[in-house]
Amino acid sequence: MIEENLIPKVGVITNVRKDTPDVKTFRVVGTDGKKLFKHMPGQCAMVSVPGVGECMFSITSSPTNEEYMEFSIKKCGCVTEVIHSMEEGSQVTVRGPYGRNFPVEEDFKGKDLLFIAGGIGLAPLRSVINYVRHYRNNYGKVVVVYGARSADDLVDFEEIKTEWKNEPNFEVYLTIDRPQEGWNDHVGFVPSYVKELGLDPNMTAVLCGPPIMIKFTLAGLLELGFDKSRVYTTLELRMKCGIGKCGRCNVGDKFVCKDGPVFRMDQLDELPDEY
Amino acid sequence: MFKIRKENLNDLYAKISESMGLYIPIKKAGEVNYHVWGEGKEVSLETLKTVRSPKDAFFPQTENMMKFKTEGKNIDIIDVRDEKRPFVLFGVKACDYKAIEVLDKVFLMDPVDTYYKARRDAITIVTLACSKPEESCFCSVFGIDATAPCGDVTAWLDENYLYWQANTQKGEELTGKVSALFEKGGEEEVKSQQEQTKTILAKLPFATLDLSRFKPENLNELFNAPEWESLSEACLGCGTCTFVCPTCQCFDIRDFKTRDGVLRYRCWDSCMYSDFTLMAHGNSRTTQMQRYRQRFMHKLVYYPSQNDGLYSCVGCGRCVNKCPQRLNIVKVINTLGGKKND
Numbered sequence: 001m002i003e004e005n006l007i008p009k010v011g012v013i014t015n016v017r018k019d020t021p022d023v024k025t026f027r028v029v030g031t032d033g034k035k036l037f038k039h040m041p042g043q044c045a046m047v048s049v050p051g052v053g054e055c056m057f058s059i060t061s062s063p064t065n066e067e068y069m070e071f072s073i074k075k076c077g078c079v080t081e082v083i084h085s086m087e088e089g090s091q092v093t094v095r096g097p098y099g100r101n102f103p104v105e106e107d108f109k110g111k112d113l114l115f116i117a118g119g120i121g122l123a124p125l126r127s128v129i130n131y132v133r134h135y136r137n138n139y140g141k142v143v144v145v146y147g148a149r150s151a152d153d154l155v156d157f158e159e160i161k162t163e164w165k166n167e168p169n170f171e172v173y174l175t176i177d178r179p180q181e182g183w184n185d186h187v188g189f190v191p192s193y194v195k196e197l198g199l200d201p202n203m204t205a206v207l208c209g210p211p212i213m214i215k216f217t218l219a220g221l222l223e224l225g226f227d228k229s230r231v232y233t234t235l236e237l238r239m240k241c242g243i244g245k246c247g248r249c250n251v252g253d254k255f256v257c258k259d260g261p262v263f264r265m266d267q268l269d270e271l272p273d274e275y
Numbered sequence: 276m277f278k279i280r281k282e283n284l285n286d287l288y289a290k291i292s293e294s295m296g297l298y299i300p301i302k303k304a305g306e307v308n309y310h311v312w313g314e315g316k317e318v319s320l321e322t323l324k325t326v327r328s329p330k331d332a333f334f335p336q337t338e339n340m341m342k343f344k345t346e347g348k349n350i351d352i353i354d355v356r357d358e359k360r361p362f363v364l365f366g367v368k369a370c371d372y373k374a375i376e377v378l379d380k381v382f383l384m385d386p387v388d389t390y391y392k393a394r395r396d397a398i399t400i401v402t403l404a405c406s407k408p409e410e411s412c413f414c415s416v417f418g419i420d421a422t423a424p425c426g427d428v429t430a431w432l433d434e435n436y437l438y439w440q441a442n443t444q445k446g447e448e449l450t451g452k453v454s455a456l457f458e459k460g461g462e463e464e465v466k467s468q469q470e471q472t473k474t475i476l477a478k479l480p481f482a483t484l485d486l487s488r489f490k491p492e493n494l495n496e497l498f499n500a501p502e503w504e505s506l507s508e509a510c511l512g513c514g515t516c517t518f519v520c521p522t523c524q525c526f527d528i529r530d531f532k533t534r535d536g537v538l539r540y541r542c543w544d545s546c547m548y549s550d551f552t553l554m555a556h557g558n559s560r561t562t563q564m565q566r567y568r569q570r571f572m573h574k575l576v577y578y579p580s581q582n583d584g585l586y587s588c589v590g591c592g593r594c595v596n597k598c599p600q601r602l603n604i605v606k607v608i609n610t611l612g613g614k615k616n617d
């Protein structure tokens with residue numbers, strides 16, 4: 001039988017966590033209480049509120065979590081606003097997984113890894129980071145640089161403080177845009193912080209965040225001697241079908257929903273500048 | 276090969292309609308388009324270009340996908356697809372048949388679009404060779420032979436007869452159902468018609484279009500060509516060119532609240548529209564030039580790059596005839612291919 005790619009499954013929200021003033025993380029399972037489907041880090045799913053609309057979100061939980069899936073959702077429009085009003089027991093529809101994942105079993109294996117995120121950009125990275133933590137022996141040193149507007153805008157701050165910071169051979173650098181009472185970590189923008197940290201250019205890097213942050217951080221990494229063929233990012237374009245049919249997320253000869261959202265920087269150089 | 280006298284074609288249509296649906300070019304309100312056949316309908320096989328392309332038959336302008344019923348917090352998903360009755364698409368020209376191959380690659384490629392596949396599996400296609408190509412035709416530029424289209428059955432039409440040649444299993448099955456109406460023969464007549472048509476095809480004004488620059492390796496050079504500004508200046512963004520085009524695939528998925536739950540449907544969309552790529556944090560194509568460029572780059576460079584060099588234009592000429600601003604792909608090919616437009 002051919003799989004129904006466009007018909008979603010019903011998902012039940014089992015937990016809602018308020019991360020920041022405009023980001024909430026939703027835990028979702030099927031109506032049978034089990035995880036809806038398997039995925040790999042970096043893949044996404046279409047979540048919908050029938051009658052309101054359907055949106056693409058990164059699956060932020062790790063594939064190694066066999067009980068449920070999580071989505072970190074920023075409130076910014078019609079659908080996300082309705083989702084934010086939902087509570088435990090509310091139902092949504094979910095279809096996926098879509099897109100290519102980060103090469104965690106290929107290119108990342110055995111490498112030192114650098115993760116750089118800005119704001120909600122942590123959502124796709126959290127899945128990879130927790131996957132790497134689960135299979136810790138398969139990877140080298142891990143460095144995480146994460147920045148947000150203020151301390152209140154850091155997504156998953158609890159997990160970062162209590163778990164990531166205590167992981168061996170695992171460095172976490174946090175930064176916020178402006179000084180704030182009670183904040184003892186770095187203050188400043190991500191791109192300049194990355195340069196200051198003087199990171200080892202032999203690491204494999206993954207960048208996620210607003211386009212402007214990616215642009216300047218990449219420039220900084222290249223100055224430090226990083227090679228584009230070892231820097232990864234994700235693209236975000238308007239999507240409808242998620243399976244390379246509706247034409248909406250087309251850039252050059254790629255459909256971001258199917259051929260992305262994960263791209264290497266040298267692959268992006270070959271695409272027309274329209275994303 | 277078989278043949279049937281033109282005055283008996285009605286019997287052929289009636290016979291096919293006994294067991295299957297029949298979509299055929301029919302004149303309605305002054306326009307010829309593919310419609311379901313019935314006694315008394317004005318069939319026009321001679322019409323070279325239906326206004327809309329036959330893609331409507333398996334990629335309809337709107338299509339219901341599923342229904343949601345909500346009770347309290349509970350959501351129920353109901354598949355609302357109807358059983359697809361087998362049908363015959365009759366009279367498809369060579370360009371439009373090639374366009375179906377172009378769409379097949381999109382929709383049947385993994386992951387398969389099951390809505391499209393269900394309709395596609397249910398059709399038997401009878402193509403019809405062209406004998407009087409027009410000035411706006413340029414199928415030959417894309418290597419399409421208008422005198423010998425493929426399909427499950429190929430047909431030819433002259434003053435007296437319709438000639439019939441089955442090409443596939445589906446075509447043989449259809450032939451079996453109607454063979455009592457046929458006599459044998461027609462090879463000679465078809466051959467001489469083909470030769471005649473080929474001399475016309477060679478003389479058509481667009482027959483010498485040069486596609487040699489439209490290659491994947493020139494992607495960025497073509498994308499950045501300064502000519503796009505002047506080429507697209509007059510574009511209204513009306514989307515007509517995308518709706519009449521037999522290869523345009525873009526669609527939208529939308530929800531509609533009915534008294535009996537929420538209906539999710541899909542409908543054609545157009546990359547020529549300003550909100551096509553609009554997102555909460557911005558738009559990746561803000562000008563009409565970018566949208567115009569997207570349509571033609573996709574047809575001439577992006578699609579071929581994904582599909583072993585196959586272009587996603589078939590030279591049907593519909594956009595040439597229908598654009599209110601007289602913009603079209605021919606001007607794009609000439610200008611970016613290095614030629615002047617007259």
Ligand SMILES: Cc1cc2nc3c(=O)[nH]c(=O)nc-3n(C[C@H](O)[C@H](O)[C@H](O)COP(=O)(O)OP(=O)(O)OC[C@H]3O[C@@H](n4cnc5c(N)ncnc54)[C@H](O)[C@@H]3O)c2cc1C
Pocket residue numbers: 044053054055056057058059072073074075076077078079080081120123124235236237238239261553554555556
């Ligand atoms: C691959 C991918 C991964 C994403 N991951 C996340 C994530 O993990 N967390 C998160 O908070 N957001 C994520 N987004 C963005 C998210 O899809 C949009 O914020 C969301 O669609 C906004 O919908 P809305 O209806 O609330 O906003 P509106 O502005 O009201 O939406 C109107 C329409 O535009 C579309 N749209 C609006 N913004 C976007 C956008 N940025 N991308 C694509 N379509 C958009 C919507 O689908 C909707 O149909 C991701 C987007 C993509 C493409």
Ligand code: SF4
Pocket residue numbers: 509510511512513514515516517547597598599600601602603
């Ligand atoms: S090219 Fe012509 S038909 Fe197409 S959107 Fe522009 S004005 Fe309309």
Ligand code: SF4
Pocket residue numbers: 516519520521522523574587588589590591592593594595604
């Ligand atoms: S681009 Fe124009 S000529 Fe080419 S297939 Fe589409 S409508 Fe026909």
Ligand code: FES
Pocket residue numbers: 238239240241242243244245246247248249250255256257258
């Ligand atoms: S979302 Fe439809 S092609 Fe990518």
